[in-house]
Amino acid sequence: MSWDTELTTLTERIAGPLFNRPEPRSTFPDLVRSLLADVPRKNSWQLADHIGHVKAYRFEHLLYGAKWDADVLRDQVRSYVPEHLGRPDGVLIADDTSAIKQGNKSAGVARQYCGLTGQVENCQIMPMLTYASSAGHAFVNRRLYLPESWANDPQRRKEAGIPAQLLFATKPALFIDMLSEEITAGTPFRYLCGDSGYGRDPDLRAFCHTQHIGYVLAVPVDLPLIAVRGGGEPVGHLLDRLLAHANSSxxxxxxCGSGTKGIRLYDWATVAVHLAEQTPAPGYAHTVLIRRSVTDPADIEFFLAHAPTGTPTTELIKLAGLRWKIEENNAQSKDLLGLTQYQVRKWTPWHRHVTTVMLALAFLAVTQAALPPDHDEPDDQGKDTTTNANPP
Structure with missing residues (x-):
């Protein structure tokens, strides 16, 4: 079956129960198809022109005026991705991405730290959740972060159509909500991966301990541990001790996996640790992975693993490398599918646009997974048997 036929079958199957009226039911497949097309700017006018609509009204009505639930579409995406990409090695990956916007009317827009530029920008922040396995990876959940300046402003909330019952929540708290939804939905995953913005959050870690969820999360150098002789110490002191021993073994x-430039080799050290004021789930243990650049020994990153006792180090290293899969999803959805090129301002249209892009990305991932391999896959563990790690 051709990809065109596959896409038609998918969008028509989803549109059937999603819409009550025939107009949005027929427009929805056109929107998904046009998002996948080579259109320079993925706004309603250019998408409509590409697909052959006389005006942008049909797409604008689909996002703004038609009656349908973006969460129902999200549930369809969540089912579709594991159905085709689900594997025993599946993981969930947490990260947020940013959309730089003008003005102050778009829901959630504020001057805040923007990961896209590394500085304070007028932007919206979008916490996203990716499902990844050896078969492929795609988004399965999303949120729009609502800063306190918005959460505590009834007038702005009303103008942007933000639900009255929605309260302020930190970004890690939003991921706790999403993880709860994935557990309820039965999404097949074994671990959570994420960057230090989430690894440092004790509430997110505590949720994983309570739910018996394994994780490999990047953590900051000041993450508090229980020292060997009692008392506390930051995780960064582990590196100091390793360097003091000057033992290359x-x-x-x-x-930790293959990247755009080939196999990503690093020097790794692992240390069993006890986390200050937090204990692992029964049958689990905490381990710190220290990753050191081969070319720049000063380039160090720390990861905290919460995994079943006896989990091989090679598995934890592989999991640490999976965090970058969501970066690929962010880039693909922005560059190819117009994730942040929307011209909508209100809460409901934002969720409709972003979730439709999620479906388009999922279709790309599933289509790619179905292609026959054109080369032998590199060894995931990637152990270098010819070169020993340099001593610190």
């Missing part, structure tokens, strides 16, 4: 050169 504690470092092992391995790959």
């Amino acid at each position: 504690v470092w092992e050169r391995r790959s």
Whole structure:
């Protein structure tokens, strides 16, 4: 079956129960198809022109005026991705991405730290959740972060159509909500991965402990641990002790996966730790992974793993490398599908646009997974058997 036929079958199957009226039911497949097309700017006018609509009204009505629930579409995406990409090695990956916007009317827009530029910008922040496995990866959930300046302003909330019952929540709290939804939905995953913005949050870690969820999360150097002789110490002191011993045997050169430039080799060291004021789930243990650049020994990153006791180090290293899969999803959805090129301002249209892009991305991932391999896959563990790690 051709990809065109596959896309038609998918969008028509989803549109059937999603819409009560025939107009949006027929417009929805056109929107998904046009998002996948080579259109320079993915706004309603250019998408409509590409697909052959005389005006942009049909797409604008679909996003603004038609009656349908974006969460129902999200549930369809969540079912579709594991159905085709679900594997025993599946993980969920947490990260947020940003959309730089003008003005102050778009829901959630504020001057806040923008990960896209690394500085304070007028932007919206979008916490996203990716499902990844050896078969592929795609978004399965999303949120729009609502800063306190918005959450506490009834007039702005009303103008942007933000639900009255929605309260302020931190970005880690939004991911706790999304993880709860994935557990309820039965999404097949074994671990959570994410960057240090989430690894440092004790509430997110505590939720994973309570739910027996494994994780490999990047953490900051000041993450509090229980020292060997009692008392507390930051995780960064582990590196100091390793360097003081000057023992090359504690470092092992391995790959954490393949990137755009080939196998990503790093030097790794692992240390069993006890987290200050937090205990792992029964049968689980905490381990810190220290990753050191091969070319720049000063380039260090720390990861905290919460995994079943006896989990091989090679598995934890592989999981640490999976965090970048969501970066690929962010880039693909922005560059190819117009994730942040929307011209909608209100809460409901934003969720409709973003969730439709999620479906388009999922279709790309599933289509790619179905292609026959054109080369042998590299060894995921990527152990370098010819070069020993340099001593610190």
